[in-house]
Amino acid sequence: MIKIAPSILSADFSKLGDEIKKVEQAGADLIHIDVMDGHFVPNLTIGPNVVAAVRNVTKLPFDVHLMVSNPQDLVLPFIEAGADILTVHAEAASHLHRIIETIKKGNKGSCQAGVSLNPATSIVWIEDILREVDLILLMSVNPGFGGQSFIPLVLEKIRRLKAQLKACNSNAVIEVDGGINANTAASVIEAGADILVAGSAIYGAKNCAAAIRQLKNAAAL
Numbered sequence: 001m002i003k004i005a006p007s008i009l010s011a012d013f014s015k016l017g018d019e020i021k022k023v024e025q026a027g028a029d030l031i032h033i034d035v036m037d038g039h040f041v042p043n044l045t046i047g048p049n050v051v052a053a054v055r056n057v058t059k060l061p062f063d064v065h066l067m068v069s070n071p072q073d074l075v076l077p078f079i080e081a082g083a084d085i086l087t088v089h090a091e092a093a094s095h096l097h098r099i100i101e102t103i104k105k106g107n108k109g110s111c112q113a114g115v116s117l118n119p120a121t122s123i124v125w126i127e128d129i130l131r132e133v134d135l136i137l138l139m140s141v142n143p144g145f146g147g148q149s150f151i152p153l154v155l156e157k158i159r160r161l162k163a164q165l166k167a168c169n170s171n172a173v174i175e176v177d178g179g180i181n182a183n184t185a186a187s188v189i190e191a192g193a194d195i196l197v198a199g200s201a202i203y204g205a206k207n208c209a210a211a212i213r214q215l216k217n218a219a220a221l
């Protein structure tokens with residue numbers, strides 16, 4: 001069953017708690033939180049204090065996507081703030097294996113470890129750690145902003161990654177992030193995605209529940 005993770009990047013930040021509750025009631029499976037530092041990506045968003053402040057407004061898992069330089073410095077603060085899944089970019093991590101171990105051990109093993117790749121980064125970068133991670137986030141836009149167009153070359157990457165995970169008996173799930181909407185979801189699911197992140201397609205919709213339903217129903221197309 002495909003899971004949907006609304007990205008709060010497209011939410012109204014003046015009422016963030018309500019915006020999170022709204023998508024929980026609308027059928028979301030996870031809350032995707034985009035952390036940007038103005039260095040790794042040209043945008044600045046949310047820190048651990050904000051994550052901690054909204055942690056108790058929902059029971060849904062917090063899926064925190066770190067788009068920062070030096071992610072090793074922020075891993076523990078975000079786990080303490082309430083991240084359930086913490087994903088770092090392979091391009092930003094000098095010692096990726098060490099960071100993954102830190103995430104999995106942090107706060108009594110309460111957090112799952114994810115690794116993310118930009119559209120132009122090959123899955124060859126992570127083929128030696130496919131059994132160490134819980135989640136692989138493939139970016140289908142260049143990170144930094146919501147509302148961009150889906151980059152189709154990622155479809156082939158999802159297919160190759162799915163086959164590699166099967167071949168090495170990895171239980172890691174594939175999350176796809178960027179430009180996901182009613183037009184792109186079916187091909188992403190068909191290629192092998194397990195979780196779809198969607199910001200503008202859900203928060204920009206008049207009816208969030210209908211938008212989430214439409215993305216889930218794309219699995220049947």
Ligand SMILES: O=C(CO)[C@H](O)[C@H](O)COP(=O)(O)O
Pocket residue numbers: 007009010032034065067141142143144145146147148177178179180197198199200201
């Ligand atoms: O990581 C991200 C951007 O770097 C966001 O999660 C992503 O862009 C979601 O927004 P949209 O669905 O509007 O593309």
Ligand SMILES: [Co+2]
Pocket residue numbers: 007032033034065177197
């Ligand atoms: Co994201």
